[in-house]
Amino acid sequence: MWQILRIWQTLPRDTRVWRQTGKWVNPAHREVRIDAGRSGRRCALVSNALVRRGESQVMKVADKPATLTERRAEELRLEIALAARDLFLAEGSTSVTVERICTAAGIAPRTFHRHFPVKEDVVLPLFRRFGSLSIEMLAHAAPERDAVEALVEAFSTEVPKRATVEFDRTFMQLVVNDPQYRLRWLDWGQDLIGPITEFLADRYDLGENQNTRELPAQLAIQVCRHAYVRWVSDADFAGLRVALRVGMQMIVAALPILSEQR
Template sequence: MSKPKRPTLTERRTEELRIAIARKAVEIFVADGDTSATIERIAEAAGVSQRTFYRHFPVKEDVVRPLFRASSNSVIEALEQASDDGEPVEVLVTAWTSDLIHGGLGDFERRFLTLMVSTPQYRLRWLEVDDELCDAMIRFLERRQLLGDHPLHRSLPAYLIVQATRHVFEYWIKSGSHEDIADLLRDAFRMVLAGTRAPAAG
């Protein structure tokens, strides 16, 4: 399997700018308690022109994509670097919580995610980026021989894990739960992986 091409310096700088704009937008959204801030206001706060904003984000709702994608890329990297003999559930939990352990998930992050979950246009961006995790999840499960031979049996567990992860985070956010997110994810992954054995033919 070929390794993904490393981004060029220009590509890295472009992504850094996109993330900087995204962070300014999120700061405004959280401070306002809603996502109604105009593109003009976001661009001014980020120190860029509206033209630059539109060059990177065709519509305002796309501004959160870089943050979701950065989190997704962190999960993918953790899965690809994990030892093949690691216990699958614990590897999955670590992949999704390592950023939380280092950066924490404080009140600011929780308020941001609450806005994303409760605003359909922004939740859609979360869903779209999450779908990009499925290929990496298939590779992870395949290396551990946790997939069947049928095409559906090879893809369904990966999609279920990604969906289960999002469901756990949405439950945790909407309910205001103070439960350990790692424990909630661990339970969800155990439930999904317990059903990865393909059904007998007939």
């Protein structure tokens, strides 16, 4: 049980959710099972990315196909998030109230809080959508494709594709300049560690140790953060790509290629 308590203590106060049933409050979140001694306990976390991997003996995340109800719930969350984003941009501030977001989205406040425990969580569906598109691009990258270019494309293609570069930069500027929203953005990036690790493991020998195996993906996420913060400050999207490419090259250069590819 101590493992659960230690992990629990790592979570910010406004992101802790626990129900005696061991079920997620938000069905879009995944379940984390922590085997603590003989009795496996379930600890429900708002973001399983906040768990310190080294503090549990065994931790596995089981992804199950979303049900129709879960898909509809996520669609509603995205609609609410888009309404909030548009208000933030119109006001030039993230201080818009929950009531105004609800009016714009055509929902009741209780519906909002059913999907978002706190207001700042409203941006998470937007981050998840971007992340899912990036993951999809990595999953479909051809084995012979240069790993660096595949990573750069996965994390820099969606914005110019929508032809809303300045629109998205302004929104990101609001996010990174507000401590609470910036925290959500930083936490969200951790959800990409698994898919990036799988992508790299198909091309490089990452070893068997789970902590060191995920280290290149952790560094890749940090490269993305650095590149996007730089883009927010200097408005140079070409510079974002350059920063991504240089950072990914540094990571990949240190990885041994799989023996069968040598």
